[in-house]
Amino acid sequence: MKRRTALAALAAFPAAASLPAFGQTLPKVVFGFTAVTDFASVFVAAEQGFFKKRRLEVELKFIPINSTIPAAVQADSLQIGGPTPSVFLQSVDGGLDHVVVAGGGATSKTITGFGLVAKAGSGIRTAQDCVGKKIGVPGLGAFLHVTFRAWLKTQGVDHKKVSFIEASFPQHGDLLRGGSVDAVVSADPFMSRITDSGAGYVASYYSTFLPENQPTIIHTARREWAEKNPSAVKAFREGVQEGAAFMLQPKNNEAVRAAVGKYIKLPPEVLAKVQISPPSPIVTEKQLNYWVGLMKEQEMLKTEPAVARLIVK
Template structure:
């Protein structure tokens, strides 16, 4: 009887022990397999297509990432949001990023969004109907809206003015977010905007403005318009997640490049930047450039040095997270 009791006692203890271990193991695996949260900051342009596609097609999720796109109205505010940890990764333009580095922030480039392409006509100087603006010279003394001081469109437009012998200091620039462009042109409070689709298309279709110049055609092809960046300390601490993010962006870029996926890509873009079907079907999408190399960043450093926008030239190789 005593022998039976002892066998039963130890048998029950073993069952309880195994059960506890199983529960602990299950809990640990569930915790280990829970996706890593990444809050990503974007502005309302198609250059972020690889993020939208990566989220909607599950390219991030299957790599254990929960990427949450967060709309940011003005591009120059993205580095500050990354620095404060409101964003883990964000998409500043190359010029905004380089100014943030110049200002002392230690951020690194982990991937890239859209790239320049001379065949695209989705970006330009859109003038108010009746303003008479047709050339760079016509911009002198005029009030021109740009979606962020120091951002891509502002810096490239300044470069275009200089190429055409116009001092950018003679133009009155006003910082205005993309969604405001149509109303500001229609209301007459500004003379022109440097803008892009889908907002450019809305202005043109309403008759409130016209394209004075597709000025970005002076840019070489293959230069990044948007960089995906993070704080260096965060990227180093979360290196495995950054690598998974990079892989997801590359897979999304390959998806975008396939013509058969065109309809899906446009639907995914429309979901995040709230576009109606009639605009979605006609807009141009920047080619994706998921991998950034030194030559591409050096191009922007040189342009910004020419405009005296940097106090010192950064060591470009140190800016790329590897």
């Protein structure tokens, strides 16, 4: 489905979607998210009551490091979580039987809200300058780590010549100031705070090489839980889709930003200018196959995922 067609379909999403049968009790869902705007459709669905009107109670729980989400889902401390596609595929490759129930944000060439942020005075400006350097990423194997390594390759640089350490977004500024890393692959609002403070500068908005409408975050659950709770999965998916449709209406911009600010704790001055990733609540096999190809190039997968089985229809 082309992006323009998909967005038009979302904009027409009916407010009165199917509801559970009268008296039907749905299980409470604890949903895990990280501090990025790619979760905006979930935040909106929670704040606008799109889950509640489907009789689904969703508790949103902040998770500092994206790569830990599959383990939390497996342990049932989360029923649904939002890993990046690469984190999800690695967890499946490692033996976890998890499935995609919905999607979060997506790539767009209009979004410059993440990039390579170098320490002030480091002189890092190009991919070649990263060779031999230590770079912090908010999750080894997660979206920013994998896409940054893919960008290095497009620039003729072997990512194995760069040292990567895992560090949550809130740590990035302190790591740069303390000299523990030479640069970080970061995202707003943390990226803007770093540059505003003078601790670092944006060396590259490297993401412009990525194709449009590739999922940055996907919402996943254990297959066993999803099969036992199809009504809860449907209610969650429809709530996210309605949240995405709400986001696409310009008149709702203030409410969308308020929802984002509440859950990722943004002050008003940052909230007013932060870029919000476009929603992509429906994940397709073609989209997951793009990530499979990217990860195989980086030798991150030992097996060939059966992508068709990984998405709940």
